[in-house]
Amino acid sequence: MTGNIAGLIVLAFLMTHLMGPMVMRAGWLRRHAGVAVVVWAGVVASVVVVLLALTGAMLAWPPGPVHSWVEHLRSCLPGHTHSGELATMTLALVSGGMLLRTLCVGAARARHTIAERQRHHDMVRLVARYPDDPNDVCLIEHPALLVYCLPRRSRPIVMTTGALERLDADELSAVLEHERTHLRRRHHLLLAVVDAVQAALPWSATIRHAREELSRLVEMVADDAAAHRYGHAPVIGALRRLGLGSSPPGGLAATGETRQLLDQRIARLESHEVPGRLSVGAAIALALSPALALVIVAVGLQLSC
Amino acid sequence: MGEFGPLEQAVMECLWAASRPLLIRDVLEQVNRGRERPLAYTTVQTVADRLARKGLVTRSRAGAAIAYAPMRSREEHVLAVMLDALSDLPDRGPVLARFAESVDSQDAQRLLDALADRSASAPDAE
Numbered sequence: 001m002t003g004n005i006a007g008l009i010v011l012a013f014l015m016t017h018l019m020g021p022m023v024m025r026a027g028w029l030r031r032h033a034g035v036a037v038v039v040w041a042g043v044v045a046s047v048v049v050v051l052l053a054l055t056g057a058m059l060a061w062p063p064g065p066v067h068s069w070v071e072h073l074r075s076c077l078p079g080h081t082h083s084g085e086l087a088t089m090t091l092a093l094v095s096g097g098m099l100l101r102t103l104c105v106g107a108a109r110a111r112h113t114i115a116e117r118q119r120h121h122d123m124v125r126l127v128a129r130y131p132d133d134p135n136d137v138c139l140i141e142h143p144a145l146l147v148y149c150l151p152r153r154s155r156p157i158v159m160t161t162g163a164l165e166r167l168d169a170d171e172l173s174a175v176l177e178h179e180r181t182h183l184r185r186r187h188h189l190l191l192a193v194v195d196a197v198q199a200a201l202p203w204s205a206t207i208r209h210a211r212e213e214l215s216r217l218v219e220m221v222a223d224d225a226a227a228h229r230y231g232h233a234p235v236i237g238a239l240r241r242l243g244l245g246s247s248p249p250g251g252l253a254a255t256g257e258t259r260q261l262l263d264q265r266i267a268r269l270e271s272h273e274v275p276g277r278l279s280v281g282a283a284i285a286l287a288l289s290p291a292l293a294l295v296i297v298a299v300g301l302q303l304s305c
Numbered sequence: 306m307g308e309f310g311p312l313e314q315a316v317m318e319c320l321w322a323a324s325r326p327l328l329i330r331d332v333l334e335q336v337n338r339g340r341e342r343p344l345a346y347t348t349v350q351t352v353a354d355r356l357a358r359k360g361l362v363t364r365s366r367a368g369a370a371i372a373y374a375p376m377r378s379r380e381e382h383v384l385a386v387m388l389d390a391l392s393d394l395p396d397r398g399p400v401l402a403r404f405a406e407s408v409d410s411q412d413a414q415r416l417l418d419a420l421a422d423r424s425a426s427a428p429d430a431e
Contacts, residue, residue, distance in 0.1 A: 120386070120389050120390070122359060123382070123385065123386050124386055125313065125314065126313060126361070127317075140383060140387075142384075144387060158390065160387075
């Protein structure tokens with residue numbers, strides 16, 4: 001059991017601190033945005049699995065509460081005593097408390113996100129116009145060029161009249177396809193979950209990288225879908241127009257980074273790096289990493305019992 | 306919940322268009338203008354109170370009645386929506402370009418001004 005827990009601690013350290021930076025260095029992943037999204041989602045899932053397994057092991061460390069409970073169930077003989085109960089109880093209390101706190105923080109963050117989205121929706125609704133075509137768009141009268149999705153049942157895409165005026169017909173179709181891809185693939189859900197995990201595990205470098213990469217990658221996935229349907233030119237055109245507006249005279253702290261992302265997205269499309277068929281197989285293979293983590297944990301526990 | 310949406314919008318438009326705080330019966334009259342099935346007084350009152358609860362409308366005493374006024378102008382509200390959209394919400398990754406990642410509101414305001422200027426005056430040629 002001790003060996004088990006030590007192993008899990010090493011595994012948890014590798015996963016939470018080293019795996020993220022390692023995957024970051026895999027340059028080939030960038031070329032396959034769809035695969036990369038699956039890989040990063042898998043990375044986040046494996047971190048969660050390993051940490052849960054570690055906490056579970058701490059709680060079950062004999063004669064900890066879970067262990068005693070299992071033993072009690074097995075023998076149905078209450079009242080036998082163990083030595084060293086105080087130490088394991090303390091350990092169980094600490095790890096249980098940490099688990100509880102982590103879950104609470106994550107849940108609070110998710111609740112906050114949902115509440116904020118609802119509040120924003122309420123605000124949009126008061127000034128939105130609802131055009132007949134496209135019929136999934138809320139239109140806001142403002143000259144700034146802005147398009148985004150606000151996931152809900154009807155009219156989940158918000159667009160400014162500025163965008164409607166400034167984008168030509170092809171670019172508009174491409175931009176709408178981009179947003180519809182986000183909605184179809186539930187990117188908002190993925191980002192919200194990863195955000196909640198990050199709020200719960202702020203010390204994990206892996207999760208921090210996963211969040212940064214995922215918010216970038218989902219944009220590329222949506223770009224690819226739009227380019228696949230309407231060709232590269234309209235997507236590039238729309239991104240250029242956005243880029244035109246995104247360098248205000250005052251200069252923003254975040255502009256450098258976001259500008260870089262925009263350039264990166266344009267460069268990607270211009271070089272016609274369209275993901276091939278191969279990537280589906282690669283995605284499946286790499287999505288197995290959380291399953292692999294489960295297997296490692298299961299085998300480890302089996303060996304020690 | 307959903308059926309209040311268009312009504313809230315109608316009541317807000319009415320309050321925004323007015324230059325002074327309005328009583329429920331003023332709002333009722335304007336909202337019912339051109340409506341096939343006129344709304345009941347209590348419906349409009351419910352909607353106005355919901356808006357007040359959400360902090361979008363203020364209530365003040367006008368004699369025996371209560372007058373309603375918008376908390377901020379329509380332009381200010383639109384601006385607030387835009388700033389909100391640009392702010393760094395976790396699931397708002399899908400803003401087409403995340404060009405305002407975690408900027409504070411003052412920066413976002415400048416950004417919006419710049420965006421509006423560029424959008425209006427930028428040449429169409431690429």
